[in-house]
Amino acid sequence: MIRICPSILNANFDDLPNEILKVAGHADLLHLDVMDNVFVPNFTFDLEKSLEIIGVSTLPVDVHLMINNPDTEAVKFASANTASITVHFEACEDPLQTLRQIRSKGARAGLAIKPHTPIEVVEDLLPDVDMILVMTVEPGFGGQKFMSEMMPKVEKARNWLKQNSFDEKWIQVDGGISLETIRTAYQAGADTFVAGSAVYRSDNPGEMIDQLRQKAMS
Ligand code: DX5
Numbered sequence: 001m002i003r004i005c006p007s008i009l010n011a012n013f014d015d016l017p018n019e020i021l022k023v024a025g026h027a028d029l030l031h032l033d034v035m036d037n038v039f040v041p042n043f044t045f046d047l048e049k050s051l052e053i054i055g056v057s058t059l060p061v062d063v064h065l066m067i068n069n070p071d072t073e074a075v076k077f078a079s080a081n082t083a084s085i086t087v088h089f090e091a092c093e094d095p096l097q098t099l100r101q102i103r104s105k106g107a108r109a110g111l112a113i114k115p116h117t118p119i120e121v122v123e124d125l126l127p128d129v130d131m132i133l134v135m136t137v138e139p140g141f142g143g144q145k146f147m148s149e150m151m152p153k154v155e156k157a158r159n160w161l162k163q164n165s166f167d168e169k170w171i172q173v174d175g176g177i178s179l180e181t182i183r184t185a186y187q188a189g190a191d192t193f194v195a196g197s198a199v200y201r202s203d204n205p206g207e208m209i210d211q212l213r214q215k216a217m218s
């Protein structure tokens with residue numbers, strides 16, 4: 001069982017309802033990249049706009065918070081259609097409490113790590129995490145090159161989940177996922193794949209999602 005999460009970072013922001021429709025029926029979750037121009041050198045959506053997008057999405061939404069101080073902000077992104085909220089370990093003052101607060105709102109709690117952050121920071125927090133996000137690019141922009149050197153982190157995380165029979169927890173990869181790279185990430189142990197430019201720069205986003213799914217598993 002794998003999940004494909006198209007990121008709308010490379011979609012047309014002026015026509016998001018239509019952009020979401022293009023992937024509905026193919027994708028599992030819609031990946032919403034929230035950037036504050038502080039934690040990363042780019043800005044996308046504030047809370048109000050994010051909630052508007054979550055509200056119109058016909059897919060459950062996977063929120064990826066690339067913002068400073070997510071401890072106080074994360075829960076505000078929870079709404080009826082928010083399936084998952086992911087915060088960055090590097091940005092949290094109290095990751096454990098923040099993960100627990102996200103769960104208390106009924107959303108899955110994700111913990112993300114940037115390329116320079118070792119996977120070991122996640123280990124003690126695992127019982128309170130529903131999804132580990134191993135970034136395969138520096139967060140901030142779409143269209144960057146997949147960092148295959150992150151795969152040992154994915155392998156280690158997969159082993160921890162196996163050893164502890166944490167069958168309901170997911171491992172997500174985000175950055176540079178395409179028909180060329182998805183199989184590598186799947187083989188390392190990822191089961192949840194964000195794809196931005198691969199999907200939205202293709203002529204047929206829905207079909208591309210189907211192809212990515214096939215490619216991962218074949
Ligand atoms: C990057 C974002 C990604 C981005 C991925 O910081 O977190 O979700 O949209 O885009 P691609 O798939 O083009 O690397």
Ligand code: ZN
Nearest residue numbers: 033064174194
């Ligand atoms: Zn993302």
